[in-house]
Amino acid sequence: MQSRHRIAALSLAALIATLPAAADELRIGNGGEPLTLDPHRYNLNLEEKILADLFEGLTAHDADGRVVAGAAESWSTSADGLVWTFRLREDARWSDGEPVTAADFVYSFQRLLAPRTAASLAYFLYAIDGAQAVNAGTAPLDRLAVRAVNAHTLEIRLAQPFPFFDERLIYPTGFPMPKHVVEELGDAWTKPGNMVSNGAFTLADWQPQGFVRLAKNPHFRRASTVALEAVTYFPTADRNAAYNRYRNGELDVIGDFPPGEIGWLRRKMPDHLHLAPLLSIMYLVFNVTVPPFDDERVRRALALALDRELITGRVLQSGEIPSASFVPPMVANYRSAVTPMPQDQDAARALLAEAGYDADSPLELTLRYIAGPDNKKVHVAIAAMWKAVGVATQLHHAELNAHFAALRQGEFQVAQAGWFGENNPEHYLELLMSATGDVNYGRFADADVDALMNRAKQTAALQERLTLLRRAEVAALARHPVVPLYAVTIRSLVRPRITGWRANPRNTHPARYLGIRAE
Amino acid sequence: MVRYLLRRLAFALIALWAVVSVTFVLVRAAPGGPFDGERRLPPAVEANLLSAYHLDEPLVGQYFRYLGMLAQADLGPSFRQKDFSVNELVARGLPISLTVGGLALLLALALGIGAGTFAALARDGPRDRLLMVLATLALAFPPIVVAPALVAAFAVSLGWFPAGGYDSAQHFVLPVIALALPYAAAFTRLMRGSVAETLARPHVRSARAKGMPTRRIVLRHVLPSALMPVVSYAGPVAAALLAGSMVVEEVFSLPGLGRYFVQGALNRDYTLVTGTVIVYAALVLAFNLLADLCYARLDPRVRHA
Amino acid sequence: MREALLGTALARTCCAMLAGVVLAAVIGPSLSPWALDAVDWDAIDAAPTAAHWFGTDGVGRDLLTRTLGGARVSLVIAVAATLVSCLIGIPWGATAGYLGGAVDQAMMRVVDGLYALPFILLVILLVALFGRNIFLLFIALGAVSWLDLARIVRGQTLVAKNEAYVEAARALGATTPGIVLRHIVPNVIGPALVYATLTIPGVVIAESFISFLGLGVQEPQTSWGVLIADGTRAMRSAPWQLLFPASLLAATLFACNVLGDRLRDAVDAGAGGSKSSVR
DSSP, X not given: OOTTOOOOOOTTGGGSOOOOOOTTEEEEEOSSOOSOOOTTTOOOHHHHHHHHHHOOOSEEEOTTSOEEEXXXXXXXXXXXXXXXXXXXXXXXXXXXXXXXXXXXXHHHHHHHHSGGGOOTTGGGGTTBTTHHHHHHTSSOGXXXXXXXXXXXXXXXXXXXXXXXXXXXXXXXXXXXXXXXXXXXXXXXXXXXXXXXXXXXXXXXXXXXXXXXXXXXXXTSTTGGGOOOSEEEEEOOOSHHHHHHHHHTTSOSEESOOOGGGHHHHHHHOTTTEEEEEOSEEEEEEEOTTSXXXXXXXXXXXXXXXXXXXXXXXXXXXXXXXXXXXXXOXXXXXXXXXXXXXXXXXXXXXXXXXXXXXXXXXXXXXXXXXXXXXXXXXHHHHHHHHHHTTXXXXXXXXXXXXXXXXXXXXXXXXXXXXXXXXXXXXXXXXXXXXXXXXXXXXXXXXXXXXXXXXXXXXXXXXXXXHHHHHHHHXXXXXXXXXXXXXXXXXXXXXXXXXXXXXXXXXXXXXXXXXXXXXXX | OHHHHHHHHHHHHHHHHHHHHHHHHHHHHSSSOTTOOSSOOOHHHHHHHHHHTTTTSOHHHHHXXXXXXXXXXXXXXXXSSTTSBHHHHHHHHHHHHHHHHHHHHHHHHHHHHHHHHHHHHTTTSHHHHHHHHHHHHHHTOOHHHHHHHHIIIIIIISXXXXXXXXXXXXXXXXXXXXXXXXXXXXXXXXXXXXXXXHHTSHHHHHHHHTTOOHHHHIIIIIHHHHHHHHHHHHHHHHHHHHHHHHHHHHHTTOOSHHHHHHHXXXXXXXXXXXXXXXHHHHHHHHHHHHHHHHHHHHOTTTTTO | OHHHHHOSHHHHHHHHHHHHHHHHHXXXXXXXXXXTTXXXXXXXXXXXXXXXXXXXXXXXXXXXXXXXXXXXXXXXHHHHHHHHHHHHHHHXXXXXXXXXXXXXXXXXXXXXXXXXXXXXXXXXXXXXXXXXXXXHHHHHHHHHSOHHHHHHHHHHHHHHTTSHHXXXXXXXXXXXXXXXXXXXXXXXXXXXXXXXXXXXXXHHHHHHHHIIIIIXXXXXXXXXXXXXXHHHHTTTTOTHHHHHHHHHHHHHHHHHXXXXXXXXXXXXXXXXXXXXXXX
């Protein structure tokens, strides 16, 4: 049914807002409902996508997902790697015509870290000197080392050298805030009609669980290069429903579809299909504080029993990249030194026997995973592989919140986990440091690994830093605190008439680079 | 009558209070809180969040704070949908749920009353048998089977209707049919029985013997009393429709109350869950009251009970 | 009663169908060459073949085995929930009916009141919050489906309590709980159980709704609702994953409803036509 073809609404249905369809409107199935459009309160990837069309941080992604200059036209770093100085663009304007200044950034960074904002991702900017103390409420806001040198120069001092800081500023947590609007309207500033933004688009309408509609921002610094008049994000939580709507012509882009369709799509709609490995790592984590998972032999045996290629090739079938490394294979600059360990069921059985498990007294364990069709398949397959070496696996699935609550409290034996986001090996390897706290779900602690990681974090020279990280990874994985499995594949369908769509490992597709070809 | 109404309203308020309290205790007793996610929350951040939503206060204090807000018709802020209050969310979800649920109930009533009366008039004939087999069949196809089948046939294959969304009247056709079907069948069976019973009453039989046209007999003598069981059944059906409407909202991507409820429960959004439960309970209680009032109008004996 | 039950060809067919489903659910999984969780790596998402009569699911598990295993879980939940509803509904109705007066009034008002509440919400909430536990599921479902039963048992009790043997027991000084348990309950339990079976299709449907919303039992266990929900997601590419479980569910519900009508007619004829339930 063409959504342009509308008949008169029923009297009751008329209570519901209707969507006018525009010719240059891009309709995106976004996979779920944004829980907020306040860049400081966001938590979800799908929110990040909408926010990245509304705002522009100091740095930004280009169409290929590379880090490029955003609201800052250039920046420099001091020799010790601690002081970053950003030169802002003088022609940058908010969508109400006001200039974007360094003061807007200072205001935003302070608001993000102010305890009252209760930003759950405030720690993204903990690299800034003073950030942690400000966020904990033990230091005043002006202790934060972010300073407006003049209207168009921003200076940020870090607590430790952090060569990946330019990438860290891409997230909504680093976006500027229109101080003049937020101070006047308070929490209501994100409502349609109130929100003022500095990105390529502005917020035109938002019907929760219905759609979020963005309209082109005429004040955007490169407005003349933006082809789309409007972008509408639909909260398509059910990928099957999203797929049906795509096939019916109701959506132009969807970020996932039922995996069983892939064969048919490859044959019939190859020009719609985009498969791109995401910068991510899915893995199993062992709780090394509870027996028998404190026994390295048991962990090694369970790792040896798995066949990653079977999981990616037969079960998932969308070109997921198997990974023996805990750092996603497409992280730039990083080549893991971990040697892959192919499936070896005999060795696994032997190790289990050594640890005291055999056919008469088999190892019994509970494997926890996050509810969802793909997760279910993968973990059913893993249980089957463990069954083949005599391990009895009980499966337990729960929603994301409950799952990670249990993990963070250490209430599990073996569990699914995943980490994604940055083009920075530390982002992943940090999870294996004892100082990391409860997001090191398995409570793995190794003095050598900690020492290597800490040395890396204090090293400003990139190559030297990467070498230390590589050594830390090898030392950690030799003890099997986790079993890296694969990098997720993003399965998108994009109508061929959409221009400018470039597959990339960040799965970022800013709408300012997209267009619709006339048919 | 006024006293009766007042008593019913008082009872409804007590029932609502019980529902609120049970839900309040349940959501907070469950493992996992609204701010648990896969990423780490430093203690400072978590403390900030808890205090922003008053979750660091003692439970009893939270409970009375919540009751106080309810007394002012304020369902509170949503813990997860941070930019909206629960009132705002309900205001958006309710019209959609009411549209689907209300139309489904109307469709079920219309189909059920029509088909049931028709079957009773043709009792034990081939048309009656066919209708009853169809009704029993329809009862065997709950929305979880019918809704995906309708999408497959009429949206995906034929393209007559949209597969999801709520932009126009067309979007509501398939969900309403999927939801209404089993209840239409239940009403048909009920109506057939009660019409048959009424037809056997002496005054109807004598009217028939006098040669009064069937249409007039049905409208004037049969329907008023034959409708009574249907009306008293409509109350429980309204409650039963809820579960079906959640399935239908899921299949057709309709942003109704049901989706808020399920999402809120899964994400531990305390206020959203409690808020949607209150609204649902109030709706069902109100509908039951309405059904009872209709019943009283149809049956003068109940009016002063 | 037997004649009324098996009177028509339709009823006989339904009886055979239901018996077949129950039998298949009980012994089918153990006859199948595939275990419930056995993965056939070479037949993932495979259409029906000689090796897999119903095809396989997305991980290569035999769908026939899983459909029958799912039948087992769905039916067990239905029967267990019905038993729970008996445990609450029969004593409740018997007590109200036997004591009569103000107590009866109060107890039946409670039942009326509970009718007006959207209980399914609480069931969903319980399962969503406390995890997908099969015991939780049937206790919760049972705890919400005892209302009809309580009404019927009360009606039966009103008749039974004036029987001579009850009056005799009372005259001999038996206590009220003793009389209710020893004399009233055994006498009303027959018709009550017959009515209780009528709640089975309702519970099957409720369970399937809950499973469909993603709150069903844990893997590798499955149920019809879980299978249908999964099948819906593979509807285009693997229609057999929806077709088989959905047909079996529909056939079972159809048979239950046809037989339920017969059963009800038979009991109503026997009990002099008390018509109080419409479910």
